[in-house]
Amino acid sequence: MDTIVVLDFGSQYNQLIVRKIREAQVYAVLYPHDVSFDTLMHMENLKGIVLSGGPKSVYAADAYTIDPRILEGPWPILGICYGMQLMAHLSGGVVHKAAKQEFGEATITIKHDRLFKDTPTTQTVWMSHGDEVIELSSEYEVLAFHDTMATLAIKHTQKPWYGVQFHPEVKHSTYGAQLLKNFALDIACAKPTWNTQHAIQSAIEQVIQTVGEGRVVLGLSGGVDSSVAAMLLHRAIGSRLTCLFVDHGLLRAEEATQVMETFEGQFGLTVRRLDVKERFLDALKGVYDPEEKRKIIGRLFVEVFKEAALELGGVDFLAQGTLYTDIIESGTKTAHTIKSHHNVGGLPEALPFKLIEPLSTLFKDEVRALGLALGLPHEMLNRQPFPGPGLAIRLMGEVTQARLNTVQQADAILRGVFAKEGLNEEVWQYFTVLLDTKSVGVQGDQRVYEEVMAIRAVSSTDGMTADFSRIPWEILAHVSRRITNEVRGVSRVVYDITSKPPGTIEWE
Ligand code: XMP
Numbered sequence: 001m002d003t004i005v006v007l008d009f010g011s012q013y014n015q016l017i018v019r020k021i022r023e024a025q026v027y028a029v030l031y032p033h034d035v036s037f038d039t040l041m042h043m044e045n046l047k048g049i050v051l052s053g054g055p056k057s058v059y060a061a062d063a064y065t066i067d068p069r070i071l072e073g074p075w076p077i078l079g080i081c082y083g084m085q086l087m088a089h090l091s092g093g094v095v096h097k098a099a100k101q102e103f104g105e106a107t108i109t110i111k112h113d114r115l116f117k118d119t120p121t122t123q124t125v126w127m128s129h130g131d132e133v134i135e136l137s138s139e140y141e142v143l144a145f146h147d148t149m150a151t152l153a154i155k156h157t158q159k160p161w162y163g164v165q166f167h168p169e170v171k172h173s174t175y176g177a178q179l180l181k182n183f184a185l186d187i188a189c190a191k192p193t194w195n196t197q198h199a200i201q202s203a204i205e206q207v208i209q210t211v212g213e214g215r216v217v218l219g220l221s222g223g224v225d226s227s228v229a230a231m232l233l234h235r236a237i238g239s240r241l242t243c244l245f246v247d248h249g250l251l252r253a254e255e256a257t258q259v260m261e262t263f264e265g266q267f268g269l270t271v272r273r274l275d276v277k278e279r280f281l282d283a284l285k286g287v288y289d290p291e292e293k294r295k296i297i298g299r300l301f302v303e304v305f306k307e308a309a310l311e312l313g314g315v316d317f318l319a320q321g322t323l324y325t326d327i328i329e330s331g332t333k334t335a336h337t338i339k340s341h342h343n344v345g346g347l348p349e350a351l352p353f354k355l356i357e358p359l360s361t362l363f364k365d366e367v368r369a370l371g372l373a374l375g376l377p378h379e380m381l382n383r384q385p386f387p388g389p390g391l392a393i394r395l396m397g398e399v400t401q402a403r404l405n406t407v408q409q410a411d412a413i414l415r416g417v418f419a420k421e422g423l424n425e426e427v428w429q430y431f432t433v434l435l436d437t438k439s440v441g442v443q444g445d446q447r448v449y450e451e452v453m454a455i456r457a458v459s460s461t462d463g464m465t466a467d468f469s470r471i472p473w474e475i476l477a478h479v480s481r482r483i484t485n486e487v488r489g490v491s492r493v494v495y496d497i498t499s500k501p502p503g504t505i506e507w508e
Helices: 014-023 037-041 068-072 082-090 176-187 196-211 224-240 255-266 277-284 290-312 324-331 364-373 401-420 473-486
Strands: 003-008 027-032 046-051 077-080 094-110 122-135 140-146 149-156 161-164 216-219 241-247 270-275 317-319 354-356 429-443 446-459 490-495
Touching: 003 014, 014 027, 014 176, 014 324, 037 068, 046 082, 046 176, 077 082, 077 176, 082 094, 082 122, 082 149, 082 161, 094 149, 122 149, 140 161, 161 176, 196 224, 196 354, 196 364, 216 224, 216 290, 224 241, 224 364, 241 255, 241 290, 255 270, 270 290, 277 290, 401 429, 401 446, 401 473, 429 490, 446 473, 473 490
Parallel strands: 003 027, 003 046, 046 077, 077 161, 216 241, 216 317, 241 270, 317 354, 446 490
Antiparallel strands: 094 122, 094 140, 140 149, 149 161, 429 446
């Protein structure tokens, strides 16, 4: 398959470059900036190289660079921001601290060239840089400029090498996606063959090749990643896949049943439901501290999974639904933003199996598309995030079966009303939280002293920051009425109007 390699110089946008090129149906992959020339030469169907942006200055003593032989390779090159400055610098040009740093949108004027095919003469781009190219070697000509900067895009006069100072991968660059497409299809001449069917086929082939006649075990949670991984593995190796579903009793109402019905009932996968509710409740008895709850659940989860996996016998591989984002974010040496993943369990180290990660080249939206093509329902693939420790961290204080039932019922009411009102697609995440305090109320003519339930609903893009959702009063009133009427022991409902920061999305 034709491939574009993006060399990573540490830009926060480097994943976006890969994604945008894939959106043009060309397979793209991120490599560290110091990948060797030989590695690239041995790649089949490498059609072009993109040098990403990055936070350093090309003239700094500790600047990142590339194996110089890469510039002698047969491939077209596109440098973005730092990448362009590096190209200019390596050819004898001069890069300096800019008189005026530029962050945000800018309007530029371009000269028509195949890099800018199907884009207008003046266009909006996204700038984010502190340096600029102030002198260009005669090997290059200028392709774009604006009123304060003369060199905003460059082109080599002899070779298919281009550079842009702005960030075409960011959506504020109005024609950025077109530019990356032009590079991939017209300049690098890659064939646009990367699509969902292709991704499924190549993932299946990879699994068959790796697993051979072996057997695989997978932890199925009902979340998007493990669900799609399960479907894919099942397609590839059928009954040699066993899914283990840890039913710890901390899921939302009906969720465990749905997982079993979908995977075992509808699709015929081998799923073992490990009914360990009592074990979790026992371990959580008398525990009030949120961090302690999380730790106990994480540890027990691994323990239960490990026991069951070993008991199966004859297992060779442990499959995980790791995504490309997880790999990039925890793995590249140049990446500056490293997200801490708080997934339950550290399964690979705990088990004597080889690891297989069939989704590890894919982004979340690609995984969703794959899931859809493999027959999984839309609702399952577009589920809102659900924390590994489940409802245990949505009830403050001790976890008991009675309190789990209370929060499950309230949550089911909230979800039902939001779905009916069409808010389920609109609001990023919503749930109820049972507080660890009681309040006075009046029911009939009686004074009561009962539980308080909070409603949390937020808008966000990645969970790192969030704003509370402005839900219409009438809808909140309806949810409140239903919860206080239908959920035994709850006589007060409050709405959480805190954003993140300073709050977090979950309460514990
Ligand atoms: P906070 O509460 O930190 O949550 O603002 C941010 C996002 O992460 C989810 N979350 C978790 N996800 N395991 C997970 O897989 C966890 O332990 C966990 N804790 C929080 C949370 O639901 C929100 O979407």
